[in-house]
Amino acid sequence: MNAVSYGIAGSLVILSLMLLALSVRALLQFRSLPTRARFMWGVGLLFATGAMLVESVVFLGAGSSLLLQVYVFFSAAIVGVLSLGATRILRSPKVERAYAYYITATCALVGVFSFLTPLPPPSMVSAGIITGDPPLLLLVLSSLVTFPATIVLLTASYLSLRRSWRWQTLLMIGGALILGAGGTLYIASFPVALYYAEFLGIILLFFGLISMPQAASTTTPVSAGQPA
Numbered sequence: 302m303n304a305v306s307y308g309i310a311g312s313l314v315i316l317s318l319m320l321l322a323l324s325v326r327a328l329l330q331f332r333s334l335p336t337r338a339r340f341m342w343g344v345g346l347l348f349a350t351g352a353m354l355v356e357s358v359v360f361l362g363a364g365s366s367l368l369l370q371v372y373v374f375f376s377a378a379i380v381g382v383l384s385l386g387a388t389r390i391l392r393s394p395k396v397e398r399a400y401a402y403y404i405t406a407t408c409a410l411v412g413v414f415s416f417l418t419p420l421p422p423p424s425m426v427s428a429g430i431i432t433g434d435p436p437l438l439l440l441v442l443s444s445l446v447t448f449p450a451t452i453v454l455l456t457a458s459y460l461s462l463r464r465s466w467r468w469q470t471l472l473m474i475g476g477a478l479i480l481g482a483g484g485t486l487y488i489a490s491f492p493v494a495l496y497y498a499e500f501l502g503i504i505l506l507f508f509g510l511i512s513m514p515q516a517a518s519t520t521t522p523v524s525a526g527q528p529a
Contacts, residue, residue: 306360306429313357316500320350341386345477348379349502359422360429369420373435377411377443383477384450387457390464400453407445414442454478476505 324346331339352375355368381404388397418436425431434440458474479502 310357310360313353313360317350317353317357320346320353324350338386338389341382342477345379345383345386348375348382351375352379356431359426359431362429364422364426364429364431366420366422369422369425369431370415370418372431373420373439373443374408374412374415377446378408380450380454380477381408381446384453384457387454387477390457390460400449404446404450407442411439411442411446414438451478472505476502479505 324343327339327343327346331343352372355372355375358364359368359372385401385404388400391397415435418439420435425435435443454474454477458478479498
């Protein structure tokens with residue numbers, strides 16, 4: 302590996318640590334003020350951390366079929382889990398409950414078939430970057446998670462902004478949508494988009510989260526769909 306490759310690998314590791322810090326922070330906030338939104342944001346960020354750690358390991362040349370199976374699952378589950386934290390703003394317990402069952406079932410399907418489907422590194426990795434397409438079955442199953450989840454996030458974002466224009470909420474929503482769009486584009490065979498989306502999404506989530514304690518001391522959350 303040359304200096305540029307080491308620099309890229311180092312940046313991936315640093316971004317992984319940033320994501321891990323964000324997920325831990327969100328889960329700690331959940332302990333102090335338990336809401337499903339906080340918990341789902343923390344878990345979603347853990348999935349994002351796992352995906353970026355896999356990218357780091359694969360870039361360093363330690364790719365394996367198991368790691369790629371984990372990566373395909375995480376790429377779909379990130380946006381699905383994040384969207385579960387936004388459904389309460391729809392103010393329909395029946396819709397919220399039905400959507401939670403749906404995302405849980407489809408994520409479980411993606412997980413099962415991801416680990417049952419061989420994903421050899423030569424067909425999925427080029428120059429240390431995960432660029433190959435998963436088999437058609439995984440693409441279809443993943444789209445059952447990512448497309449509805451992206452629609453839910455967009456709808457919740459629109460409703461949230463109509464009710465409150467807190468700039469912290471805008472950053473959090475923007476970061477989540479960009480991360481989710483990156484996962485969707487990866488499934489749609491634009492893998493490089495996921496790398497850029499992760500970077501930009503992390504930055505937005507980072508600045509949104511670090512400003513939340515000050516905002517929480519002066520405002521009361523409108524709903525659990527507004528991440529804090």
